[in-house]
Amino acid sequence: MSDTPLGLSGDRARPDEQTGKGGQAEEAVPATARASAGPGPPARRRRRTIRRRVLVTAGSLLGLGVVTGGAYGVNFAVVYRNRHRSTAGTLDFTNRLAVPRLLEPDRDARGVRTFELKARAGTSRLLPDKRTPTWGVNGPFLGPTLRARRGDRVAVTFDNRLPETTTLHWHGMHLPAPMDGGPHQAVPTGGRWRPRWRIDQPAATLWYHPHPHGATSDHVTRGVAGLFLLEDEHSEASGLPNTYGVDDVPLIIQDRAFEDDGSFSLRGASFAESLAGVGSLGVLGDTILVNGTRDPHLPVSTRLVRLRILNGSNARVYDLGLTDGRAFHLVAQEAGLLSAPVRLRRLRLAPAERAEIVVPFEPDERVVLRSYPPDLGVDFPNRRLDGGEDTFDLLQFRTAATLRETGEVPARLSGAPEAVRAPRGARRRRFELSGVQINGSTMDMNRIDVVAPAGAVELWDVIGIDGRPHSFHVHGTSFSVVSSGGRPVPERLRGLKDTVYLPPGETVRLAVPMPEHTDPTTPYMYHCHMLWHEDQGMMGQFTVVRPGTERSAPRQVPGGHH
Numbered sequence: 001m002s003d004t005p006l007g008l009s010g011d012r013a014r015p016d017e018q019t020g021k022g023g024q025a026e027e028a029v030p031a032t033a034r035a036s037a038g039p040g041p042p043a044r045r046r047r048r049t050i051r052r053r054v055l056v057t058a059g060s061l062l063g064l065g066v067v068t069g070g071a072y073g074v075n076f077a078v079v080y081r082n083r084h085r086s087t088a089g090t091l092d093f094t095n096r097l098a099v100p101r102l103l104e105p106d107r108d109a110r111g112v113r114t115f116e117l118k119a120r121a122g123t124s125r126l127l128p129d130k131r132t133p134t135w136g137v138n139g140p141f142l143g144p145t146l147r148a149r150r151g152d153r154v155a156v157t158f159d160n161r162l163p164e165t166t167t168l169h170w171h172g173m174h175l176p177a178p179m180d181g182g183p184h185q186a187v188p189t190g191g192r193w194r195p196r197w198r199i200d201q202p203a204a205t206l207w208y209h210p211h212p213h214g215a216t217s218d219h220v221t222r223g224v225a226g227l228f229l230l231e232d233e234h235s236e237a238s239g240l241p242n243t244y245g246v247d248d249v250p251l252i253i254q255d256r257a258f259e260d261d262g263s264f265s266l267r268g269a270s271f272a273e274s275l276a277g278v279g280s281l282g283v284l285g286d287t288i289l290v291n292g293t294r295d296p297h298l299p300v301s302t303r304l305v306r307l308r309i310l311n312g313s314n315a316r317v318y319d320l321g322l323t324d325g326r327a328f329h330l331v332a333q334e335a336g337l338l339s340a341p342v343r344l345r346r347l348r349l350a351p352a353e354r355a356e357i358v359v360p361f362e363p364d365e366r367v368v369l370r371s372y373p374p375d376l377g378v379d380f381p382n383r384r385l386d387g388g389e390d391t392f393d394l395l396q397f398r399t400a401a402t403l404r405e406t407g408e409v410p411a412r413l414s415g416a417p418e419a420v421r422a423p424r425g426a427r428r429r430r431f432e433l434s435g436v437q438i439n440g441s442t443m444d445m446n447r448i449d450v451v452a453p454a455g456a457v458e459l460w461d462v463i464g465i466d467g468r469p470h471s472f473h474v475h476g477t478s479f480s481v482v483s484s485g486g487r488p489v490p491e492r493l494r495g496l497k498d499t500v501y502l503p504p505g506e507t508v509r510l511a512v513p514m515p516e517h518t519d520p521t522t523p524y525m526y527h528c529h530m531l532w533h534e535d536q537g538m539m540g541q542f543t544v545v546r547p548g549t550e551r552s553a554p555r556q557v558p559g560g561h562h
Contacts, residue, residue: 076381083384085286086391088370093297093396099245100226100252100291103144105154112153112196115146117168119224120161126294127287130262135162135222141292143208143226145250148199150232155196160187166219168193169211170228171352172334172478172498174201174515177522177544180475183213183445184522184557201478202336202417202496203235205250205308205354213445217282217314217531218266223292225252225312234415240331240358241306241406249298249305253349253371253394254312255285280468281315281386282532288371288392297396300365304406305397306331306358311349314531316387317469317501319374320394321346322359324367329409332356335478335496339416341409342491348374350471350501352529358409365399376469377503386469417496420457420480420511427458433502433528433538434466442537448523450542451553452514462500463507470502470533474512475524476544482509499529520545520553 105113122140123131137143148154158168165188169181178185179195187193206228210219227250241247257265265283290296311318322328322345329341334354347355361367376388383389429450432439441449452458459482464470478496481489485506493500502508515524520543527539545553 080381080384084389085387087288087393088391089393091295091393091396093295093368095293095296097249097296097298097395098291098293100142100145100250102244103138103146105146105148110153112155113148114155114157116157116159117143118159118161119166119168121163124223124292126256126289126292127258127262130258132258132262132264133222134264135219135224137224137226141223142252143224145227145229145244146208147229147231147244150199150201150203150230152199153196154199155194158187158193158195160189160191160193162219162224163189164215164219165189165191165212166215166224167211168208168224169475170195170206170208171473172204172206172354173197173228174476174478176517177476177515177519177524180524181208182211182475182523182525186212199230201230202415203232203332204230204334204336205310205332205356206230206334207252207310207312207352207354209312211525213443214535217535220312220531221256221264221266221283221314225254227252227308227310229308232415234413235337238337238413238415239407239410240356240413241302241304247302247305247406249307250291251307251309251395252291252312253309253318254289255314255316255392256287256289257283257285258287280532281530283314284316284387285313288394290395296394297398300361300397300399301404302361302406303403304358304360304409306356308354308356309349310354311351313351315351315469316390317348317350317374317376318371318392318394319346319348321370321372322367323370323393326360326367328357328359330355330357330492331409331413333493333495334498335417337413337416338495340412344492346372347492348501350469350499350529351531352471352473352499353497353501359397360409361397361399361403363399363401363403365397367397368393369395369397377506378467378469382468417478419494420478420496420513422457422459422482422511426511427452427456428461429458430461431463431472431526431540433462433464433470433472433533436533436536436538438527438538438540441540443527443539443541445541446557447541448543448553448555448557449540451520451550451555452542452544453547453550454514454516454518454544456547457511457513460510460512461507462502462510464502464504467504469504469530470538471499471529472502472508472526473499473529474510474526476515476517477513477524479510479512482511484508515544518544518546520549521558523557 105115124134124141126132134141175197209225371392481493523541527534
């Protein structure tokens with residue numbers, strides 16, 4: 001096999017291309033506004049803080065071991081040893097990758113494109129010798145891919161046949177708050193919901209998933225999720241691979257933990273692990289599913305393949321790369337194309353982040369997409385406990401003896417959305433994430449935390465102050481990352497995003513444009529997309545109102561939602 005994949009230059013990787021540092025994240029928007037602070041502590045102070053945390057953690061563990069007669073220390077040692085996970089080199093990739101079917105909508109006389117979706121319970125064969133109770137949309141597990149074009153008017157008929165009340169949130173979509181599918185748009189068992197809106201944003205890879213207050217993690221784990229692809233004239237003329245399921249392939253990557261009977265584990269850490277301080281992220285599974293397929297391979301028939309990757313996991317962070325070290329091109333992030341492809345060898349994705357990459361292939365190859373240990377920025381012992389030392393083989397690519405030519409990766413991508421820039425004097429807000437709180441408060445369905453004027457661009461400083469991983473997502477808009485830890489962002493983070501990873505202790509500054517849709521009583525959400533954190537209360541609400549009416553706008557959601 002050639003060391004230089006076709007379609008890419010043969011220069012050696014720059015050091016920053018090999019580190020795997022950088023990435024994206026998930027849903028989060030703070031609760032109470034605070035005055036802006038600086039971008040973060042100087043490097044020297046941060047190093048002292050890290051050393052202090054390590055010493056305090058080690059001392060605490062030793063102290064607890066002494067106080068409890070050593071039982072805690074024994075439990076912790078066992079748990080710590082068992083939490084290192086790797087499937088590198090152990091899979092045989094026997095199962096052909098399932099590709100979610102593309103759902104064709106109905107079109108009425110007025111040109112409205114209507115998607116019919118039904119959520120229901122079923123069973124799926126996810127393990128070799130067991131049936132797993134699952135939930136899905138228009139099938140037993142996961143859901144179909146939806147696709148629309150900028151300017152389309154779309155409608156959805158969502159029929160909830162699940163045994164619990166749920167919602168269906170359009171993650172990354174710019175639309176009015178009542179159509180967002182957040183916790184205020186709950187659909188009871190046997191109920192039906194009919195949102196309608198106009199697609200008015202650039203081409204992007206979005207997704208949909210449940211968002212019921214306090215139960216999002218369980219509903220997503222059971223299997224309700226799917227992609228929503230947006231196209232426009234620029235994406236269609238970009239020259240990027242675009243034959244769905246052939247050279248334009250979705251990859252929904254999810255980790256799962258299973259009980260002995262084959263059912264999904266929903267409880268997270270065991271009692272012993274909880275004693276050892278494990279479980280603050282919820283469930284971290286040891287089995288990886290791609291599009292619901294365990295141990296998958298993908299036949300490849302073209303020289304270039306575009307992968308639309310979603311980290312659909314509840315809490316796990318991935319650091320993606322090819323096992324032979326070949327480079328690939330990042331061409332889009334969550335909210336749209338990049339103006340120019342970025343050449344990488346590693347790409348970190350936090351929960352709910354998406355990325356589109358173009359990978360070059362040669363005939364008769366076998367190469368594996370692997371998740372390497374991600375740089376979470378956390379200290380001992382949480383680096384291991386939070387998945388920062390885990391390695392997983394995800395998908396094997398098997399190329400044909402002859403590959404169809406598909407051109408080269410474009411040097412420029414026209415129509416890429418411009419970065420969001422805050423004007424001089426922009427409103428600044430600060431959001432501190434700690435435990436399961438934002439700015440010291442947990443989620444209250446009745447409380448409106450932030451009221452903002454439509455169309456304004458604000459600067460949000462977001463920081464995780466508890467030393468644990470967090471992923472921040474904002475509903476109804478797309479933002480630009482201005483800086484992280486006071487440093488300029490790397491190229492791979494300069495596209496429009498709706499979710500961003502928060503390195504512990506570092507302030508991530510975002511330029512956030514408020515939606516144009518106004519509604520003083522129906523809020524959008526911002527939250528941590530580590531779904532257990534979200535369910536436990538790490539979420540806030542903001543409304544968007546006509547400029548000049550912020551002071552008189554309600555601070556409570558009418559109707560007594562619970």
